[in-house]
Amino acid sequence: MPVLEGKGLTKYFGGLVAVSNVDLHVDEGEIVGLIGPNGAGKTTLFNLISGALPLRSGTILFKGQKISGLKPYEICRRGVARTFQSIKVFPDMSALQNVLLGSYFGVSPGMSSMEALREAKEILEFMGLSASSATRARDLTLASQKRLEVARALATKPQLLLIDEMMAGLNPTEVAQAIELVSSIRKNGITIIMIEHVMKAIMNVCERIIVLHHGQKIAEGTPQEIVSSETVIKVYLGERARAAS
Amino acid sequence: MIVRVLDIGIAGLLLGGIYALIAVGLTLQYGVARVLNIAHGEFIMIGAFITWSLYIIFGINPLLSLAICGPAIFTIGFLLYRTLFRRLRISSASPAAFEGSSMLACFGLLFIIQNLAILIWGADIKGYSYLAFPIRFWGQTFAANRLITLGFALAIGLIFYFFLTWSRLGKAIRAAAQDAAAAELMGINIDQVLALCFGFGALMAGLGGTLLSMSYKIQPTMGLEYTVIALIVIVLGGLGSIPGSFIGGLLLGLVGSIVTYIQPGLSLVAYYLLFMLLLLAKPTGILGK
């Protein structure tokens, strides 16, 4: 049964098409990659799913229930969490406070302060951030800030996690760690959709890849299918990729 | 009926022209130089008083004092930016912090300028009569001085628009408004350009003051109400948009005139209602993105 189902998703900005009639489905426990050149509509698609932007047309179902039209916080409380392409941690709050907010207001709001605190600490531990729990978020390294964003999203106890470019700007060692992290999150039973430019990461972790171009879905399939797809090579990867493959 | 509509329309434009001019000045200061100049109206007041003094003491034609007032107030504005606001800009941690601190500094300036004006010119209302006679056309009468005011306001606005669109400096000003750091990388001396913007803003206020003094009585406390109107107009027109401010100013004048015709008691209510409704419907203003 699909966790997430989108039908005919469409969004315009002014007169420009950002996302055009995209269908997608994600099954429980999957890791789906979303790739495409800049401006292809990947982040817009995330914004539509998480409720940051209203749909022009189409519907989004989460676990069979319609979530399109809901406010971001309502969608979050139903179990869809996300991270952001440009980091959006709360810079002047400590790492712990960042995560605590998720525990307080996520899927199960109203838990006691003590319980929320315990949970937040657990998540920081899991993300390997315990040591910097009292550090202000703005003082963390880029990699840690990205982790913190994921930690905050996890604290809301999502069933579906949308990760937007977690690897960009990380060095290869950090990328490797991040890939590991994504896999372990999945092991905890959380479904993941990730936007990524780092091809290596996508190819390694994703079971299925969706390629967007000019707001349209131009391809969908396993990593192997994608790298060998004529269309994808023509509009996205270019000649070099062809030569290399 | 058509004559009546025309009459109301022109009456609105007569006032709107001045609003437009003043608002363009504030747009340069706030939209470009990021100084929320609460003291904008004080520059208008200074312009009006200088014009009055020149007319009463030396008998200098108010239209001629446009050429005297403008440059004088431009210099004041330019120097103010070079000394005070430049320093604040450099020492501010963020653009938002600069906006806060510059507003506070402008409040200080408001007090200083107003007090100086009271000391120099006294607190009482002053005025003079210039070109106060009717002109008739299309079966309606209009005040000569107001028509001239509108003419000059439109001309100044137009000249400035062409200056911004075509000249090298004008392009630099627009570039600085859109991305100051990138503009600096083009070889534009950003401090200089922002100071010029602030100066031009003051210049517009000064010219506005001169034109206002031809039809309105003046007093040292007159500034704030014009500041408020200019603020409304620049938001109405879309922050940072110079043509937007110009159109916004004319529009506000028109609305005021229409409502005054129907129910004069509500004319100011209409300004604010229009402003707030527009903000809700299209928060970025008429020509905003």
Add this chain to the structure above:
Amino acid sequence: MLQVSDIDTYYGNIQALWGVSLRIDEAEIVALVGANGAGKTTLLNTVSGLLHPASGRIEFCGKRIDGMAAYAIVQLGMSHIPEGRRLFPDMSTRENLQLGAYPRRLWKHKEKTLEEVYKIFPILKEKESQLARTLSGGEQQMVAIGRGLMSMPRLCIIDEPSSGLAPVVVDEIFQIILRLRNEDIGIFLVEQNVQQTLEIADRAYVLENGRITLGGESKELLQQEVIRKAYLGL
């Protein structure tokens, strides 16, 4: 042509660059590689005058330029094409390009220079009256580079030209950079795309945590184990 000697740069109280030295010769492509947060952009900003070093000296064409304002350095013939393109979104392509020739000396000849730039980027001529914000990512990057060329620089600093572009477009941009070198313009290039960068650069420096840790011919660097491991993920 450019000589950077032992500079320290601070962001507020935090030191971002530690004793950085490097040089760029005429018509040479020099690449600067390093991880995010290593201080690459800080270094570029220090060279172009947006930031000022606390100590050390920078010379450009024999003139000392540390402490000079950015706009004055542009007039000496250095142009900095910033990360993220930073076009003036509400101005046309043409106006954006014109502004590149802002210094008075160049403004007179701007129409001629413009024709030259259009020769390099024919597509920009087609779109010359379009507002910059409506251009595609690749076109925007071309405008950014074209704008940088309008000042007829002897040295062009290019920060992350490939960011946010599809691989196909990146290839095109790199071709253009190579072409510039052939027109005797020095290039100081910062890129995340290390492999491709080192392929076109003559020399390269590696910046780590605000310090230059390696430097040399790019062909040699490409072979070095450290680079291969840290930046190419091989």
Add this chain to the structure above:
Amino acid sequence: MDIARVISKRSSALWAPFLILILLASLPLCAPQYTIILLTTIFMYIVITVSWTMFSGPTGYISLAPAAFFGVGVYTSALLGLVLPLPAIIGIGGLASFCLALFVGALTLRLRGTYFVMFTFGLVELLLHFVLWWEVNITGTTGRVVPTVNNTKVFYFMLIIFVILMFALYTIRGSRFGLALEAIGQNEDAAAHTGVNVTMVKVITFAISAFFMGAAGALMATRWTYIDPKIAFNPLLSFMPVLMAIFGGMGQLYGPIIGAAIFAYLEEFLITRFPYYYMLIFGTIMVIAIVYMPEGLVGLIRRLLKSSTEGRHART
């Protein structure tokens, strides 16, 4: 938010405010009447500034609506006269502002930055001119006489409003609601996607802060004795809390308090000593203050304190 740490911090720092409070409360017993009047005015500014900071501080939404909320309180008081006991009037005044803020907040808090600033300022002028038109054309009169109240009584009520305000502020700051508020200020989108109902949190805080402004207005009306729309909705009062908070420094809770107190006292001092030059002096002080104390008084004090402790370290 380490709860244990917060509690320990509180208990040891509590004595100072308490002491000041007791001191202030006992003041009417010994101090001259005018001191009480002056203190009432100063506390009025403190209440407005602190309640302004309550919302605008953490969220970063600069509200220029204080004059509107204060004015609604003033007008409530003027309309009700003294037919009800004073505490009831204060409560109703506050509640009226609370309701207005709920409505306005729900309508406008999606506006950001300057647009929000200008909208709130427009609100003041709109109310002013609308009430004016209403009175003149519908009720056929304008202005109302408000019976005067004993000065000491007004002072005590203002003090009580202040104490309740501080209590509310502390409670909010320490709660998850406060954490959400802070998160909204730092990144509204992220807060929304972390499950925070940002609109509700903002609107409620906005309304709570309006409550205190309205309450202060209802109380102050009794000191002004005569009210008309131009007096009640004085736009300058919208700028005062902003200026006072920046002047004091917004980084710390006590910044706006000190800012408001010194600002208000300075004004009174200058206006009575130099009636013809006070604006000049006041303006100059403001300009100098902003140039030399970019982080407000609190920043200045901190810098001085830091340099003095450093000096001490150097000596030992």
Add this chain to the structure above:
Amino acid sequence: MKSKVLPGILAFAVAALFMVSSAEAKRRPAKDKIVIGQAIALSGPLAGGVAIAGGPIYELWVEEVNKNGGIYVKEYGKKLPVVLKRYDDKSDIGTMTNLLEKLILNDKVDFVFPPWGTAWLYAAAQIANKYHYILIGGPGGALKLKELKLPYFFQVLNFSETQAPGLAGIFKEVGVKSVAVIYRGDLHGVEYGDAMVPYFKKKGIEVKMKKSYPPGIKDLSPLLKEAKSLGVDAFCAASYPDGGMLLTGQSIELGINFNAFFITVTPFSPNLYRDTFGVDVVEGVMGGGAWNAKSSPGAKELVDKYVSRFGVEPDYWGALYYWSSLQHFQQAIEKAGTLDQKKIRDVMATSTFQTALGPFWYDKNRYFVNHPGEIGQWQKGVFEVIDPGEKRTAPPLYPKPPWPKKKK
């Protein structure tokens, strides 16, 4: 912890500062002068009005009294000079009430003078009354104040209830058939606007238009044009100087003329009104007031004194009223022989004294009634009193001549 203690210390210091500063509160020293306090607008929107109408009279009176050695008070057996202690209320009513209480409580002044503006007078009257301080109403005052029945408040200026019948009488006399009334949306405007209509009706004059306009309006031409299109004989405006000047300016600019043109506040000012527009231009304009140098010998003397002191003529509405009320006040103090408010008040309420405008007394509501005139009209540069009866200094000029044709 240190950072938490600091605010405590600071706040303490601030509190201490207040105490010290207010501890200045002096004990009453041996009497060598009479101190009179006044919180009035020296800055802000009202300051303009203060400067042209009323403000300087108080200064002139103090100088005049001191020139004669002061006021003789029997209690102290000598003449005491007068000192005027002025504070700026910034045209803000909250500041005014604070400062008035400061004058009374902290500075312990002997007497207080009124602030400027009707609303301000309302607030001040109540506060002065609370402390049993005499307040002689200066610029402002209106009908509603009567209802408050404040025993220490004396109203000096004439107001809507006395001026409106005067105006209606003149209109009837000259044959005005119909009028248009506009009024400013504030206390002054509403009172005058409402007062005029019934008196016009009583005299059989038709009110064809009655509209309010908000303070701060920038264009009154639609109102003028509307009144003109209704064909009214007279145009009446209850306005303050901003509106009064705008209205006159726009009538001239548009060449809209009425047979009678009346503005409550503004025409009475010779330097603001007559001299701005010119003697020829304002010929025939009517305004609230009124008196002139011909009203009485004392009036002539006041004009001369004022001109030699300030270089301009006084306003022809309040100046003589306030001046005379102060003369009455001085004689009341001398008669009472003390500085005790209650005793002086009783003398003031019951005694008639000779003043510049002639005999001066208050009625049982403590309202001054012997006005030198209600309505004035500019005729050849003189603000003539045109009330019917013995106060009249010249017959009304009707119809008003048209605005002069363009001449520079």
